[in-house]
Amino acid sequence: MSEYGDFSMGQESSELExxxxxxxxxxxxxxxxxxxxxxxxxxxxxxxxxxxxxEFEGADGTRFESTDFTNYSHDTEESDHVFAAExxxxxxxxxxxxxxxxRAQMGSSFAQGTQISTGGxxxxxxxx
Numbered sequence: 001m002s003e004y005g006d007f008s009m010g011q012e013s014s015e016l017e018x019x020x021x022x023x024x025x026x027x028x029x030x031x032x033x034x035x036x037x038x039x040x041x042x043x044x045x046x047x048x049x050x051x052x053x054x055e056f057e058g059a060d061g062t063r064f065e066s067t068d069f070t071n072y073s074h075d076t077e078e079s080d081h082v083f084a085a086e087x088x089x090x091x092x093x094x095x096x097x098x099x100x101x102x103r104a105q106m107g108s109s110f111a112q113g114t115q116i117s118t119g120g121x122x123x124x125x126x127x128x
Contacts, residue, residue, distance in 0.1 A: 007113040016104045023097035032088040040080035048072035 052068040 005113070005115045007111075009109075009111045011107070011109045013105070013107045015106070016102070018100075018102040020100040021098070023095075025093070025095040027094075028090075028092040030088075030090045034084075034086045036082070036084040038080070038082040040078070042076070042078040044074070044076040046072070046074035048074075 048070070049072070050068075050070045052066070054064070054066040056064040058064075
């Protein structure tokens with residue numbers, strides 16, 4: 001009769017730790033502005049003059065004088081000014097930070113055995 005036996009027992013433990021961190025930020029700035037400006041100027045001037053002057057002195061001492069005169073003046077001035085403004089401004093700022101942590105502990109136990117027996121009644125193998 002022959003026998004063979006192999007048995008082993010044990011225990012295992014392990015641990016897993018993982019850390020993940022992320023951070024960031026963003027900033028936006030927008031500006032929109034419109035300006036409209038218009039100028040208008042006009043000037044007008046009219047002068048009208050006519051005249052007549054007659055002077056006469058005769059040999060006998062008579063004197064004749066005639067004066068016709070017309071003076072006309074027309075002045076016009078016009079000025080327009082238009083100003084329009086429109087503006088828009090916006091700003092956005094964002095910050096973020098995140099952290100993820102994972103921790104796991106694992107444990108296991110085992111038992112294993114092998115037995116080989118050869119006897120008069122045959123060959124047998126048993127295992128766990």
